[in-house]
Amino acid sequence: MSRYARIRAEARADWSSFLRRRTAVFFTFFFPIILIVIFGALVRTDPTGEGLFAEPPGYYVPGYLATVVLFTPLSRLGSEVARHREGSRFEKLATTPLSKTEWLFAQTVVNTAIIGIASLLILVLVLALTGAEMVFSPLLVAYVVVGSVCFCGFGAMLGSYTDSRDGAVAASNTIALPLLFLSETFVTLEQLPGWFAPLVNLSPLTYFARGVRAATYPGAETPAIAGVDPAIANLLILAAVAVVAFAFGARSIPHTD
Template identity: 60%
Template sequence: MSSLRRVQAEFVASWHSFLRRRTAVFFTFFFPAIIVLIFGALVQTQPTGGGLFAEPKEYYIAGYLAVVVLFTPLSRVGSTIARHREGNRFEKLATTPLKRSEWLLAHSLVNVVIIGLAALLLLGLSVLVTGAAVPVALSTLAIIPFVALGVTLFCGLGSIIGRVADSQDGVIAASNAIALPLLFLSETFITPDLLPAWFVPALNLSPLTYFARGVRALTYTGGDWIGNLAILAVLSLGFFVAGTLAIPQTD
């Protein structure tokens, strides 16, 4: 069996496993919807009021997308690895031709599809509920590689968390502890001018910052999105390699 066939087989198995978990399917798509409804429709933006949510509606599209790109891969991949470890699944996988990189690639692709659909739903809700105007241009399609690379990056990080945490509960706790600071300190919802001047350079340390900057350049500000995409691609490759090495061969 070729590498492509092995990845395909694992992809299909993981995809059907996701579909069988109806609660997971529901909340995967309900979560981004409720985020838009709460922040976009209830809180709303106040472009002239100052403080939080003081930017135009279009500014926060990148933040909405960042929510699903960040949280879903961390928890899904991390929990899957923790569950496999508890069930000694990796000992069984070690007896098959499936490589660790192929396993992570297959699960990353599943997450890319799932989160891609959730991101599409989120974009549609942003337009319908908040009245945000998404540019209709060929370059806007570059959101697709941003989402794919962002998901791959956080799948790699989720793999590391799944290896380090000692249980599925530990994965959820660790994922939230990492994701919440990243979400609000990566130029998503909080603008740099609201942060202390000494902390602003630290925003460049977050991989989510490059996702937010690139998507915002495509959907709101214009400007350089290619540079942010290139940086995100390098970081995604690095995290994917690290995540591959973190996957246990046996337990």
């Protein structure tokens, strides 16, 4: 069996497994919808120019997309790796031609497809409910794909180093929730303490948010990096992090447990 056939078979099995878990399907798409309804349609932008949602609706599009780009791979890959460890499935995997890298790649393909569908749904809802102004750029697809790969790698590491499936889910939520609000998504740098602002640059999600905003939001004031267009520069940084995260994620998956 070729490498492509092995990856395709594993991806097909994972996709079927996802569809059978109706609760997982529901909440994968339900959580970002609730976020948009609450913050985008009910809270809305503060007309005084102050407060948490003081920017125009288009500014927060990267934040809404970040909910699925961040939460979905962290929770799904973390719990999936932990579930395989608890069932000694990696020990069985070691006896097959499918390598750990191929297994993680197949999982990443499925997660990217799920995130892509959820992102499209989010964009439709944001435009319909908030009236956000945005420019549709091909780079948006690249950001969703690269961001998915990046956090799939981190999710694999979480599942490999936590002691149980519940622990992996708890760890993913503990990490994802602060990152969601402290990565220049919903909270601007001006709203953060001066001493904390430089730490925002340590989050991979920051480069996702900045890049998506530079590519899609007409009023973005994202600075260039080393003279490179910010939409391209932030994508390159995120891609570099994604390569490293995926490599470490694949390496961290145990052959046996």
